[in-house]
Amino acid sequence: MQKISLIVPCYNEELTIEIFYNTVEKVFHDNPETFKDIAHEYRFIDDGSTDKTLPELQQLQAKHPETVHYLSFSRNFGKEAGLAAGLQHAEGDYVAVMDVDLQDPPALLPEMLELLQTGNYDCVGTMRANRHGEPAIRSFFSRAFYSVINKISKVQIVPNARDYRLMTRQMVDAILELPEYNRFSKGIFNWVGFKTTYLTFENAPRSAGESHWSFWQLLNYSIEAIVDFSEVPLKIATFIGGMFAFLSIIGMIFIIIRKLFWGNSVGGWASLVSIMLFVSGIQLFCLGIIGNYIGKIYLESKHRPQYIVKEQR
Incomplete structure (x- = not known):
């Protein structure tokens, strides 16, 4: 039977x-x-x-x-x-x-x-x-989650x-x-x-x-799902890092040329600090993405039940 x-x-x-x-x-x-x-x-x-x-x-x-x-x-x-x-x-x-x-x-x-x-x-x-x-907010984020994960993952849900x-x-x-x-x-x-x-x-x-599922629990669950079934966030972090490295090279060339032909000009410290904070934020963002994947590897390597x-x- x-x-x-x-x-x-x-x-x-x-x-x-x-x-x-x-x-x-x-x-x-x-x-x-x-x-x-x-x-x-x-x-x-x-x-x-x-x-x-x-x-x-x-x-x-x-x-x-x-x-x-x-x-x-x-x-x-x-x-x-x-x-x-x-x-x-x-x-x-x-x-x-x-x-x-x-x-x-x-x-x-x-x-x-x-x-x-x-x-x-x-x-x-x-x-x-x-x-x-x-x-309504839960429905909106649910639709957004399915849209994102189906675009960046080979596994379609x-x-x-x-x-x-x-x-x-x-x-x-x-x-x-x-x-x-x-x-x-x-x-x-x-x-x-x-x-x-x-x-x-x-x-x-x-x-x-x-229901025992809060909004933040569902959001965290969605992030875990994306990390489990897609490498795209890592590629995004790589792209952002490469883009800012390229822009920094262009900026250095521009500063050198300006120094050679027009002399040094006084720059504002506010704009410099803003750029530094922005770039630092991007770096921390990328490190956070990488850290999420490393954390998954860490948990898997323990072989806990x-x-x-x-x-x-």
């Missing part, structure tokens, strides 16, 4: 776990023909929650020991670590990644499975048809695509071959290739609780 594994990262989601489980179970119950001879399991990942998420998972697992499993981290390692842990522990022939807040509609699961069973696709992803209900997707075991095994510590799952899903199609859905509010499991059922 084939099996579907549902990977569900959780961080301070005590209010949504039972709602999520009941909603997904209803989808399986209401589509007996689609899920005929297909078992399913839940792989909840408690990412070091500080509320009652773990007790909720313990109670749910005690009620449904055959289908509900969970991992609890020793601390908060981040969503990417949670996704990696879920993929590593999932046993299904098909593996789905879902958010517990039900902003990823479980009602799409039957259609996703049917598309995979045709054999024409290895992955069925999802994307939001719109960003209604989201702050579908705008408004979600982590919510259903994959074949072959694709999951390919993802597990990537051992990097710094991970951006949307990029990894596209980097490994395989035939992927997308379903669209209307943006929906959370079933309960509040992506997460530490405190409790597992």
Whole structure:
């Protein structure tokens, strides 16, 4: 019998776990023909929650020991670590990644499975048809991020695509071959290739609780994604450095010629200081770009585990 594994990262989601489980179970119950001879399991990942998420998972697992499993981290390692842990522990022939807040509609699961069973696709992803209900500034920066990363990276990411997707075991095994510590799952899903199609859905509010992603966290996540999947920022730093070196040579030649033919003129210290501050700022900017890449290398070279499991059922 084939099996579907549902990977569900959780961080301070005590209010949504039972709602999520009941909603997904209803989808399986209401589509007996689609899920005929297909078992399913839940792989909840408690990412070091500080509320009652773990007790909720313990109670749910005690009620449904055959289908509900969970991992609890020793601390908060981040969503990417949670996704990696879920993929590593999932046993299904098909593996789905879902958010517990039900902003990823479980009602799409039957259609996703049917598309995979045709054999024409290895992955069925999802994307939001719109960003209604989201702050305007977040929507603007999201569009800007997708525009930038798709221009500077060889890996193309579908705008408004979600982590919510259903994959074949072959694709999951390919993802597990990537051992990097710094991970951006949307990029990894596209980097490994395989035939992927997308379903669209209307943006929906959370079933309960509040989002744990702040604007600055999302901005930092975007910067990490660009660093992970593009070398263009390094090339930009090189170009800027070369351009200013060239301009400095032109400036030196101009000063020497002016000295030889017209004599020395008194220059203003304000303009000189302004130029020095500007050039110093550009240098620090370029060093910051280089430092970001070096920091990634530093973290990779330590070979630390992506997460530490405190409790597992």
